[in-house]
Amino acid sequence: MIKDYRFPAGFLWGSSTSGPQSEGIEAGDGKGMSNWDYWYSIEPERFHGQIGPEQTSTFYKNFAQDVDLLVETGHTVFRTSIQWSRLIPQGRGEINQPAVNFYRQVFQAIRERGIQLYVNLYHFDLPYALQEEGGWESKEIVWAYEAYARTCFQLFDDLVDRWITFNEPIVPVECGYLGTCHYPAKVDAKAAVAVAYHTQLASALAVQACHAHNPDKKIAIVLNLTPAYAKSQDPADQKAARIAELFQTRSFLDPSLQGSYPDELLDLLEEYGLQPQVTDEELEVIARNTVDFLGVNYYQPLRVQAPSLTYQEGDQLLPDHFFAPYDLPGKKINPHRGWEIYEQGLYDIALNLRDNYGNPEWLVTENGMGVEGEETFRDQGRIQDDYRIDFIKGHLKELHRGIEAGSNCKGYMMWTFIDCWSWLNAYKNRYGFVELDYESQERRLKKSGLWFKDVSRRNGFLEEE
Template sequence: MVDIQFPSDFLWGSSTSGPQSEGRLADDGKGDNVWDYWFEKEPEKFFDQVGPQKASTFYENYKTDIPYLKATGHTIFRTSIQWSRLIPTGDGEVNEKAVAFYRDVFKRIKAEGITLYVNLYHFDLPMALMERGGWELKETIDHYHRYARICFEEFGDLVDWWATFNEPIVPVEAGYLGQFHLPAVFDPKRAIQVAYNTQVASAYATKAYHELLGGNKMSIILNLTPAYARSEDEADQHAAKMAELLQARSFLDPSVKGIYPQELVDWVKEKGWMPEYTAEELTIIKENTIDFLGVNFYQPLRVKAPTDTTQVLPFEPWEMPGRRMNPHRGWEIYPESLYDIALNLKDNYGNIDWVVAENGMGVEGEEQFFENGQIQDDYRIDFFKEHLEQLHRGIQEGANCHGYLVWTFIDCWSWLNAYKNRYGLVELDLETGQRRIKKSGEWFKKLSENNGFDR
């Protein structure tokens, strides 16, 4: 027995994505996605001018990489299929090399006795579709629906759990309210249309899954960052409520309950940003809710009333004095948020089944902790422990959480940050390509074997 004991069927593992781990070879048949294109056009925007060409070289090395899953205690593993690998143009012919690759990868993971959790979309729209208008267009919903059905038909016999999208609010914010994803514009009305079209696409994929596979293992993966107000002041409390509506409930409510929060709809109408929609689409959303939820959490969102009331968003970030920071990444560490998430899902979302689909600690310059042939990442072990204590607390109070997946398996490439921040249980040596299990990877194996840990 250990101090913190999880339920007997609890699952332990990690998450990654195709575009961040696979890499690309000249003859693999993969088409460009938005990141391939952006790096080709503006490499200076990427940290150290490193793009997605190699990533973790999983495409080349998966046969020797997959055994590391067992060596680090995995009982579940989440990755994604690259739409631009499977259907290079997004709407054309299927790349049979991709079908063979994914089937072999999935078979090998299953042979290790590991639950396979596959996400359909991880910020990686095929560039051919982006050039036509991307998620702003209704036709992209149709192309995604076709892509999802092909995935279910080709891999449904191997995949245990599915997800429609990972963190769908991120491309909305980063692409249409910031400069961190393409198209890198500022246009709130287009942002709302993209968010709505993405939700419709998720509902169509969920419908296709239930029709073709008849199971109950379809999810969406949301970054449910709790919003904490600066004070009890009415304006600050309103800011936190609006932040929750826009950043969490905009996808959580329609995905789980089948309807949008009325306060959110009213705010969008007031701003004059209502998306183009049909009654049929709203019915699709209403009738095709998810079976369970994936939850990503890294840091809390602390907000205050905006100092400029004419700004677009009805809240702005607030840096709480004395907050505890990850000195290697610049993010706040606040494990109590996982408990708050657990209770929110239990009390307000029908106590839906869920898993922690991402949680982790990024570290810049992690090579400084290399000693005796291994990264000595005790800081990451402590991070895991603190978050697991809060998760365990929520489970004890009745929350239906069934697994904990960390980000990530092997150090991977990350969007504009490349390899700046490392998260892996397994180190990737960028010069030699060598893989080495970190101290946290060894600890994670014991965590999985004991189904818990000592404080």
């Protein structure tokens, strides 16, 4: 039997990228140093192949060709980001006019092709001048970000369909302050909580500024919602899953959509002396400036069990004190990346938003499959990435099921349209609909790019069940 997975009228199809992972740096372009530029300059050996952010996908000089590729792959929506360090090199003060010209040219080119444009203000890249002042640990960064956001609205709002405040704000918290794969790579739970709170406050201030500038413009936050699944029904495992979801998901989801933090999270912070410095006025800003819609990034589930590590007074507090990872036997896996593939997680997210958060408008803003050594799948000049097509189909089926159950999802964006530089992993794993030859910068469509255009044209796909 053939099933027609047809999506609602007006459903958006596209992909996401970010400025720091795609643009590159051109001599004389006026871009300031970001936290990633600085980290690479002092520890290049930490980056896969010692490949840093200078070149990435050279979108800065090849954007005209790349926008054409958006059309060739059927995009009706595209998400990218503005680099704060490109627009305002020192984080505050002087605006870099070549950056203004670049972003306006790019945004205009996308809009002229009938593609909706979603622009993110922050994708892990902080001007290093602000990092030297303490980065997101310092509340002063919040006001600098608010000024940056206002500048973006003033300069580009006429070309942007929708705005986004932050991409995956929990990731710099987890990786930069509870782990060592984002700068400043320090482990300090109290600093992590301060960074998370300052980011949430900055997001709310950007929502407020956006609506003040244009009351009709919608603005979101993009969160990597990773459902936490307990190993068993044992109360200790169930508690571990609940706390993992508090930390990983609800710490930003609740204040962004509901304007307040979960009581259980606040109680935990108080119990361990981790409360950030807050004011009633700041909490009121968060309460009054919830987002208009939500972007959801989903790659894999979070499987947990009761922690094996017991906290003792004086220990360095870690997430490991609250939950431990659980390796599900027989799980489906991406053998190239090592990540579990669990398509039903997207359905579970859809129902969670429907049932517990007032059924907000949302889009899948990232979902993707990274593959190392993808050139081995080339046949007759094209990468035959059927594995990626199967990955997308599996997730779209679960998304379709969630929409049929009443969840208010309006679009699906793949990560990403062209193979991009990916932080410490550089070009180790390829995610794009378009192959990038790192040496020549030549672009070549993969099989998945051609398939995705057909999905967009049909507003769905046929599948033999």
